[in-house]
Structures are given as structure tokens and as C-alpha cells.
Amino acid sequence: MRRKSLGVQLAVSFLIVSIIPIVFINLFSYYNISKIVNDNNNELMRYHLNRTKTTLDISIESYEDVLYQIYSSDEVVNLINRINAGEELVVSKNQLRRALRGYFYAKDYIKDITVITKSGIMVFYDSITGATTRNSWIPGLEISQDELYRTVMDNNKTSVMSTGNAVKASNGEYFLFHLGHRIVDFKKRNEKIGVVILSIDEKMLDQICTGGDNSLPAYNFIVDWQGKLVSYRNKELLGSSMDFGYDSRRKDYEEFVRQEKVFGENAVSINYIRDRERGWDIVNVSSQEEVMAKINQQQRMIFTLLLCSVVALIVMIVLISRGLTGSIKSVVKTMQSAGEGQLDRRVRLDGRMAKEVEVIARQYNTMMDKLVESVEKEKLLNRQKKDAEITALEAQLNPHFLYNTLDTINWIAIGKKEFEISRAITALAVILRYGIDNSNGVVTIREEYEWLRQYLFLQQTRLKDGMESYVDFPPEVMDIKVHKLLFQPFIENCFIHGFKGIRRKPVLKISVSLHKDDELEIMIEDNGKGMPEQIANKMNQCKFTESGDKNQIGLRNALYRIRLYYGDRADIVIKSREEEFTRVQIMIPVTVEDEEL
Numbered sequence: 001m002r003r004k005s006l007g008v009q010l011a012v013s014f015l016i017v018s019i020i021p022i023v024f025i026n027l028f029s030y031y032n033i034s035k036i037v038n039d040n041n042n043e044l045m046r047y048h049l050n051r052t053k054t055t056l057d058i059s060i061e062s063y064e065d066v067l068y069q070i071y072s073s074d075e076v077v078n079l080i081n082r083i084n085a086g087e088e089l090v091v092s093k094n095q096l097r098r099a100l101r102g103y104f105y106a107k108d109y110i111k112d113i114t115v116i117t118k119s120g121i122m123v124f125y126d127s128i129t130g131a132t133t134r135n136s137w138i139p140g141l142e143i144s145q146d147e148l149y150r151t152v153m154d155n156n157k158t159s160v161m162s163t164g165n166a167v168k169a170s171n172g173e174y175f176l177f178h179l180g181h182r183i184v185d186f187k188k189r190n191e192k193i194g195v196v197i198l199s200i201d202e203k204m205l206d207q208i209c210t211g212g213d214n215s216l217p218a219y220n221f222i223v224d225w226q227g228k229l230v231s232y233r234n235k236e237l238l239g240s241s242m243d244f245g246y247d248s249r250r251k252d253y254e255e256f257v258r259q260e261k262v263f264g265e266n267a268v269s270i271n272y273i274r275d276r277e278r279g280w281d282i283v284n285v286s287s288q289e290e291v292m293a294k295i296n297q298q299q300r301m302i303f304t305l306l307l308c309s310v311v312a313l314i315v316m317i318v319l320i321s322r323g324l325t326g327s328i329k330s331v332v333k334t335m336q337s338a339g340e341g342q343l344d345r346r347v348r349l350d351g352r353m354a355k356e357v358e359v360i361a362r363q364y365n366t367m368m369d370k371l372v373e374s375v376e377k378e379k380l381l382n383r384q385k386k387d388a389e390i391t392a393l394e395a396q397l398n399p400h401f402l403y404n405t406l407d408t409i410n411w412i413a414i415g416k417k418e419f420e421i422s423r424a425i426t427a428l429a430v431i432l433r434y435g436i437d438n439s440n441g442v443v444t445i446r447e448e449y450e451w452l453r454q455y456l457f458l459q460q461t462r463l464k465d466g467m468e469s470y471v472d473f474p475p476e477v478m479d480i481k482v483h484k485l486l487f488q489p490f491i492e493n494c495f496i497h498g499f500k501g502i503r504r505k506p507v508l509k510i511s512v513s514l515h516k517d518d519e520l521e522i523m524i525e526d527n528g529k530g531m532p533e534q535i536a537n538k539m540n541q542c543k544f545t546e547s548g549d550k551n552q553i554g555l556r557n558a559l560y561r562i563r564l565y566y567g568d569r570a571d572i573v574i575k576s577r578e579e580e581f582t583r584v585q586i587m588i589p590v591t592v593e594d595e596e597l
Helices: 006-071 074-085 089-104 145-153 203-210 249-260 289-339 355-415 418-436 445-462 488-498 533-540 550-569
Strands: 110-117 122-126 159-161 167-169 172-174 176-182 194-201 218-224 229-231 268-275 280-287 442-444 468-472 481-483 507-514 519-526 571-577 581-589
Touching: 006 089, 006 110, 006 176, 006 194, 006 203, 006 218, 006 268, 006 280, 006 289, 074 089, 074 110, 074 194, 089 110, 089 122, 110 145, 145 176, 145 194, 194 203, 203 218, 203 229, 249 268, 249 280, 289 355, 418 445, 442 445, 445 468, 445 481, 445 488, 445 507, 488 507, 488 519, 488 550, 488 581, 533 550, 533 571, 550 571, 550 581
Parallel strands: 468 507
Antiparallel strands: 110 122, 110 194, 159 176, 167 172, 176 194, 218 229, 218 280, 268 280, 442 481, 507 519, 519 581, 571 581
């Protein structure tokens, strides 16, 4: 885990002990104020709801009084009895219509008065259409005239019918709700002679709910027990039913208001009161956006001031701690440079350092001087050890190579071919001179190529041209430097072990190529007897058995020699299959410093 600087720790400590508690207090205050405002708003809205309900009761009762005057009028009762009896039907209907007209202007919002007699005759006065033969609202009902009659007749008190579909007329659309009561003949109270229905414009309810101003951040609407909208600001929805999907009607109203999107979704308060006498819910929707906006604005101002204070305090902490931490950072930076390999870097001492930090810096500089001296000594010892190991390895490799070469010359002498002996001896002399002279030196690929050409000539002479060799050294690799006799152990292994005992014609392929990532690839492949794949895999992991197998000893020494030269930058992969082939791939870096080689 990365440690924090002293300045950061001071700033964090200040935030923890002072700023964070202030933020929490501010948030709590904001929550508490919002709750108080919301509670007060709900209380105020409930008060307004009660006032609205009272106003609504008074208004409806005034229309019920008009309805009472109609259904208890002796004149109306007598005319209805005559109509039911069929006495002068036309005259009686006209007289009844004129009587209804007399009640029509008792209240402002009455739009229709309809009487339905026991005999099924309907007499009405309709101010919407002015027609005398067709009622404006009954044809749009979802129930028949007979069902309407029975509904009102069977109810011993005033029936309330919710606002229905729009009644269209030449001068616009009207939405009506209705109050109905059976006609009462006080002389024959139990006799059912007919019903009267008073149709009232929904604008009366809208006037009570909204006060005639739809721009206020609150409004009321009325819903009946079936969920039908009785009065609402969007007149297109009047008469339609709300979807009740919750156990609580409050949630249903909240969902309805959310879908309507009249106010913002997150600043709406819903309250309602039930008018049990009429089966209506008076619902209040109030928006707290303006109040919440002011609270949020005040809260943003507080947070802005708090943020400015935090920034100012952090700047002060940084300025105060910079002098203390500057010298420590200088020491730390120098130590990090040493960790990255720059051992020559030292802490620069000046008079501004604290006394304790200066003591640490002096001790560090002294320690680094001793460390550099120790590293130089270790490098010298490692190089001496490396040279000694290489010399010991070459002492094992060169006698082995010399033995095979002398064996080849012996076969040439047996054949008594003097010119071949001369060529062989010349080639052997070149090879011996090349191997003995600075055996641990660095040469070019071109020099290695010349050695390889002489060596293959001797081997081909020994085998009487019974082998094939393919050598591919492109011009671009000829001047690249490598360690001397880099190929020799692997090529010699092909002749000593790979081709031994095989019946097919030996084939040796040697290629050198330069890769784009500055790596030199050396590929040596023979078609000899090979080795089991598991042994090759173990060699790739530098695991060799102690069986005394000269093949494994030779390869182990060769691999060890390359590791000594190039370390982990070299990559050697051996692939082999018994009685088929052995392939050695050597990857070494090209850009190698001479002193490191």
C-alpha cells in the first residue's frame, strides 16, 4: 500500500476531524428543514382540503335544495300523474316543461332538468341544445333510460352520478354531473310516479377545486368510488377511469399524477379527503418545487462556502508543510534513483534542511559510497570467476575437438592421398590456430563462418563426401560480433553423436538470421538419430542426468557456456525426435557492449 505524504496526511486529518462533521451536520439540517417544510405543506394542504370539502358540500346542498323544490312540488307531481294517466298528454308535457324551466335559473350551472315518468315518458328542459325531442346527455350514458330510472328510483336519497362523456353542442363541449331523486307525492308517499334528474356543469366543481386559477402550484381534483374522474383540469380525461393497481389509493393518485407530469416528479405532495356521502375523493396535488429550489439554492451556497474554506485551508497546510517535507522529499527522491540503478546520485546538502534530516542525508551518502565500492569489487570477482569457468570449459572442449581432428587426419594418411592430407593439415592448422588464439575473445560472424567452412571441409573429407551440408549466412549478419566458437559444440555434437550409426545420408543445416527486434537467430539441424522428446525438454529446462552420457555432458557445457556469456538475454530451444532429427535454436542479443561480452 502506497504511503501518503505528510502534507496529504495533515489535509486528510483536517477533513476527518472538522470538514466531514460539518458536512454531515449540514446534510442533517437540510433533511430536517425539508421534512419540516413538507410536513407544514401537508398540514396546510389538509386544511385547504377541508375548506374545499366544506365549500363543495354547501354548493351541492344548494343544488339539492333546487332538486327538492322540484321533486316535492305539487304542480310537478300533478302534471306527472296526468302524464302517467295519459290525460291530455301533449298539453301536460308542455306544462311540465314550462314548470321545469321556472327552476332552471335558480342556480348558475344548471344545464338540464329531466323528468322520467313511471310510464317511461321523458320530459326535459335542456339549455345546451335547446331541443325538446332529444336530450343532450342521456344518449351518451353507458346505461339505458330504464336502468337510469331504476337506479334513481330505488335510492331513497339523492343519487349522485359522476361526470360522463362530453356533451357536444354548437357552442362547445359540456361536461355534466347529475343529482337525481324520485318524485315524492306527499299524499301517496309510497307510490312511485317518476324521477327527476338535475344536470350540473362540471365547471362548478372546477371553480371550487381550482378557484378558477390553473397557474397555481397546487390544484384539486375529484374521483368517485369507481375511480372515474369527476372533476379535473384536463377536461379530456373527465369520465375516464384511473387504473387502481395498489392497495393504497394514495399510491394510485401518486402514480396518476406522475404520469400526468404536471409538476416535477420529485417535488409533489399528495393529500386527499373522502366525501363519504357522495362517494367522492377530493385529491390535492401540490408542488414544492419553488420551496425546494430555494432550500437547494441555500444549501449550494453553504457547500460553496464550505468548499472554498476547505481549499483555502488545504493550501495553507500545503504551504506550511512544504518547508518540512521538501528536504525529506529530496532524500526520498535520491533513494528512489538509487533503487533504479543510479548509484552515483547523492543527497545535496544545504542550510535549509532540518538538522535531523541532514543527519539522515549524510549517513545515506556515506552508505552509498561504501555500497558502490562493494559493487565494483563484486563485479571484478564475478568477471574473474567467469573467465576461470570459461577457461575450464574450453579445456574440456578443445582436447575433445583435437582428438576428432587427428582421427580424421589418420584416416586421410591411411588412404595415402597426399594432396588431401595437405589440404586437411592446412585446414586443421587454421582451426587449431583459431581455437587457441584468444579462445575467450569476441569475433565477427564472418570469422565464425570461415572456421565453420574449414571444419565442414574436414568432416566431409573424413566421410568421403558421404554427407550434405547447407550453410546460410546472409551478408547483413557478417559483421555482427559474437563469442568465438559459439557454434562449435553443437555442430561437433552432430558428427559425434547425431550421425553415429545412422544408415541414411547425413544432412546438416546451419543458418543465421537477424530479427527486427535486434536478436540473432542461429539454427543448427541434423537428420541424425535424435533423442527422446522428454530428454530434450529437460535440457531446455537445464536439467541433465548424471548418467555419464557424453552427449549430455557436451550439450550441458555448451549451454552453460552461452549462459555465462549472455545470461538471461540468451534463449536456447532444443527439439528432437528419435531416428528423425535434432534442431537447436539459439537466440542472442545483437547490441551487446564489448565489456559485457
